[in-house]
Amino acid sequence: MTKQEMVDLFRQKAELVSAKVIPIASMKDAYAYAIDACVNKEACQLLISGCGEAISDTAGALCEQKPAPRIVAAPQLKDKELKAFTKLTEERGIQVLTQGMRQHLAGIDVAFTTCDYGIAETGSIVIDSASEELRLATMIAEVHVAVLRLKDLVHMAYDVEQQLDARMKKAPSYMAFITGASRTADIERVLAIGVHGPLELHILLLED
């Protein structure tokens, strides 16, 4: 399978589960995309994640813990990258979080992460989530924006089996295959997105 065929297959399968796949040219583009995604989100997208529903008072109290401005969690960014990213977010009035996700369980707007691998056959991304901050960010965010380097895209899960196995054997390890947004069909088999995790998954394909 050529790289192009793999990309096409990946896109097709990811879109089948309503993930967005967007080609980008550089990490800078990725930052800009994540920030735009945060700003362009419906003013109060938390509405669709349940704040607007008639929930019990205890559940409602958790929502009130969410502080004002919009939040992007970028737990993997360090030093120079983080500085560059924060500079961009500050201009747009967005708060950046790299830790303390447990204080934001009611929800944050965007999680910005990278991926370790992409699996074309199923349109999945693979993220080594041993870091608790990273793991939580990708669950409590309403939109997950993930950068996948083209060189890390493979055809089948078998193709990264050895690498994954090696990581698992360096325990502790917490490996996640993520395919589309969190979903359920538990009520009358009707598909509903965002039952526990993100409502949207955007995969940024970065050409090396």
Next chain:
Amino acid sequence: MQTAQTLEQYKAELRDSLDNEFLRKTLDNFAVAYRTGRENAFKGIDLPGLIAEIAAAKDDSVARLDELYAEFKKNAEAIGIHVHMARTALEANEIIARIAEENNCKTIVKSKSMTAEETLLNHHLEDKGLHVTETDLGEWIIQLRHEGPSHMVMPAIHLSRYQVADLFSQVTKKDQDSDIQKLVKVARRELRVKYAEADMGISGGNFAIADSATIGLVTNEGNARLVTTLPRVHVALLGLDKLTPTLHDALRVLRALPRNATGQQITSYATWITGPNECGACEDNKKIMHVVFLDNGRRALAKDPDFKQVLRCVRCGACANVCPVYRMVGGHKYGHIYIGAIGLILTYFFHGREKAKHLVQNCINCQSCKAICPAGIDLPRLIKEIHARIQNEEGHPMQGQLLGMMMKNRKLFHGLLRAANWAQRPFVGKGQTGGRFIRHLPMVFAKDQDFRALPAVAETPFRDLWEKGLKQEINPKPGQHASMKVALFSGCVHDFVYPEQFVAAAKAMAGKNAQIDYPMQQSCCGLPLQMMGELPAARDVALQNLLAMDPAEYDYIVTSCASCASHLKHNYPKLLEDRPDLAFKATQFAEKVIDFSSFVHDVLKVAPKTGAGKKVTYHAPCHLCRGLDVREAPRALISASGNEYVPCAEEEVCCGFGGTYGMKFAEISNTLLQKKLDNIVASGASVIVTDCPGCVMQIRGGMEKRQGQKVEVKHIAELLG
């Protein structure tokens, strides 16, 4: 859950389900949508190859469960996981309650685990004063309703949005809209608080990978990730059968599991947890992790030569998705905790004979589950074996014993059938859909059999017609060279009820220089006995048939009864496997068996006479399309006969005959039949043909009772003559 004490009570419960319109409609829609979804999901994958690989790998793991457990434990303990082995359900529950106590846990969040359902873990923990919340949406709903799951993958499939809205209104103390999207968001918010508060998270596990001590979890909602991340303590509860040697084995199953379960390429999340990960809720930032393995009979099962294959099950739930009986009555009536075909079997092993004994009788033996199982488990046969085991343990009912005694004695059995011809005479009349019927049902038949007209026993059985001249008529003239040697196997229905169909079948084979025999010592194939759990008698008649026609003498053994064909081919070698003196013959016999349509179409290559240009539709007998994987030949024959083949909706779905099943579970049989008839009428055909006299009996009998449009019902052989 099974609470019925008697078969009558169980049947009354079934009736309630049949009357539940919402359930029926939901399961009907699901059954149809599932098939397409699955087919698409497996496109481009060598499915039979994958199934064979999974079956072989699982068999290998099952054979060394103890070894894999020891390996997992060693690797797990080296990285700080506490590993426990629970011999029984109670022991598992006690271990988990103790872990909660030792770690001062009061509140628990759970992600879906069928194993925890099996041990009734929630009850135990709640009795200990712990507060448990299910976080999988469907599981949460049924927990709030104090119910068990009605499907392994979609536990709340039996409930409507209105019922869920009412339930959520009670929980939130606010009025809830019945909009599904909104209800899901309410659950999201309500449950998020529970994670935030919980001290302990309990998950199941789809895989326990021995060489790295990794737990694999497959979910769509992502709740398992929160359950295993937020609380201080993580306990994973898994059946011992989830042990698998390497990541590769798990990835292989992952290729089949979601595709087969819901037609998804993969679930939204597949999570692999190895060892205690970072956990901000713990003082040392390290999760407290326990893995509890449940035996509860699995180790014994692994040593049972007949039943060890049930441990191959990957819990995809597909055997319920395709089961026509599940589709009628739903999971609460087609299982105890585990549901569907595998549920019938596991109930016996995990929950005992009392819970299983009515359930296992409610299988119509349509083979749909076997055809869909990604682990290649021969579910229908095992269900019948359990039925037989239960009868061995509890005593065989009179009916089955009598049937067994009668059928073992061919002369007696055939004598009775001949006598029936005389006894029924005053009641027989000609039908409008073909054949002769008994006009007034004799009193021995219950009123609930009235949904289908019963055929009359024929004036002259096939065996007499054969001797009286048919034999000479269709065989090559003396001196002519015979190209092959064929034995005909009629089965009882063709011999004694519809001999004209078998005459047509025999005539369709004439003129091709085949030397055709009808060995006179042949008897019933024995499937009805197997269906009633009378295995020794089934073995006995198998033996008689084997001796009646020596397979070494024939190139083919042809039968135009799909059920006989599949029973002769697949069950005979199994039935006679512990007879070393006969096992080889049984296999040789099985290899020569071929169904009528395949024989005339593929072997003889008969070009039938030009037919009448009618619109003809088809019913695919369970034992032909799935039992023998024959699909092309009959349809090609219809077209070749000069008629127009018009497809019928759900052609491969069971007609509800099932031999003695229709007697026992008349209402389910009738519901299946009515659906079949509706589809046949809707096809616009004037004739419906099929490959099995049992299906003819059911469909013709039902059509005869219908008011209004009548479609003629024939055996496919009758189309060719």
